[in-house]
Amino acid sequence: MHFSDVGFIALILGSGFAMYTGFVAVLGALRKSELLVASAKRGILVVAFFLLLASAALIASFLSHDFGVSYVAQHSSLAMPWYFTTAAFYGGQEGSLLYWALMLAVFSAIFVLTARRTVPVLVPYVIATLMAIETFLLIVLITVSNPFVRLPVAPQDGVGLNPLLMDPGMLVHPPMLLMGYMSFSVPFAFAVAAMITGKLDSEWLRSIRRWTLASWSIQTTGLILGAWWAYHVLGWGGYWGWDPVENAALLPWLTATAFLHSTMVQERRGMLKVWNLVLVVASFTLAIFGTFEVRSGIISSVHSFAYSDIGVYFLVFLVIIVVFSTGLFLC
Structure with missing residues (x-):
């Protein structure tokens, strides 16, 4: 065997x-x-x-x-x-x-x-x-x-x-970035659980504070490592080239950053309950969208090394997430 x-x-x-x-x-x-x-x-x-x-x-x-x-x-x-x-x-x-x-x-x-x-x-x-x-x-x-x-x-x-991947950055950037993408799944799961049970007060936020901080930190580290790697690889546009793949990695980081700040408003004043749910769902959805964007080949990027035909599966999964989350929210 x-x-x-x-x-x-x-x-x-x-x-x-x-x-x-x-x-x-x-x-x-x-x-x-x-x-x-x-x-x-x-x-x-x-x-x-x-x-x-x-x-x-x-x-x-x-x-x-x-x-x-x-x-x-x-x-x-x-x-x-x-x-x-x-x-x-x-x-x-x-x-x-x-x-x-x-x-x-x-x-x-x-x-x-x-x-x-x-x-x-x-x-x-x-x-x-x-x-x-x-x-x-x-x-x-x-x-x-x-x-x-x-x-x-x-x-x-x-x-x-690929010769471009034979670089020390390969040892640290991809695993951190991929880990950051998937770490958003835990806050997303809490948001789904909160909507199903109707427990939309601050308790679910306190349960995921550490998870969200960890997710944000991992994604931040991945982005910084990616910027460092791109700086010394010819043709990757330096620290930030506004490449579609780079932007796709940044989007869930932005929504997670907004969520970290808005949670404090809900915990202190009881406001932005709906907004916080939207931000958590958006962070995970954007992480899946980034994967779909890279795998589907719908965009051209100097960072695309793993194009495949599984993009359609992630598109279907993305639609299911959006429809299911919207349905829970409306109910």
Whole structure:
């Protein structure tokens, strides 16, 4: 059995547990069953385990130079140093999507392990929302963007990373930026839970203050690292070139910055309740939109390295998010 076989099986099992966890969380909320909610919490930890296993399997495939795996053959070579070989994990479409799923699973597990201060009625709906997002990512990974697909005949060497990505910036900028994108999912899940339960007072805001600060800090770090990287790569426009991909990364940061300030108004004066919900939903929606923009190929960018045909799936997912959030808001 190859590492790739282990990774693919882990993705399948992870998707199954993600669907189970989301369903049990909603059922526990409707039946007010602490046992079902506790089962959902454990389910999140299982999902995180399988995503860690799948990610470890892909990294092991890279480090062992298993060019029988199509993704490994396309994004690494024998001449690459081990650190760039490891960074190739998120250097393409399939790997970056797996990294996203991994970060979401890790953030979800952290939420479950630190949820003691969270308003109990919100917890199952937060879990269900996070697992709905995780299920979408895993289904896309399994069906149309599988990083563990094997070639009929393994080549002697791989293609390697794009020369522009063979830079120290590759080791820090993409993982921070991708992590920042996905970190907005937790505040978004809280906003959905608050709208479903009608708990629109300041309690849900206090529950996500640290999450929002962490998301904003991660995204800020990713943007700064990206500006530093672009400054010493010829043709990337210096610190900021108003490139479409750069702008797409900036938009959720702007809405998150506005949210950090407006929460203080709601907590102190009880105002801007609706505005805060809009900002949280907008931050996550813009993060998904940025992914759609890059993957769909509808724009031309010097920073586009992972164009694919999965943009349509993210467009559908984006529409579902907007329609679902709008429906909750109007209800």
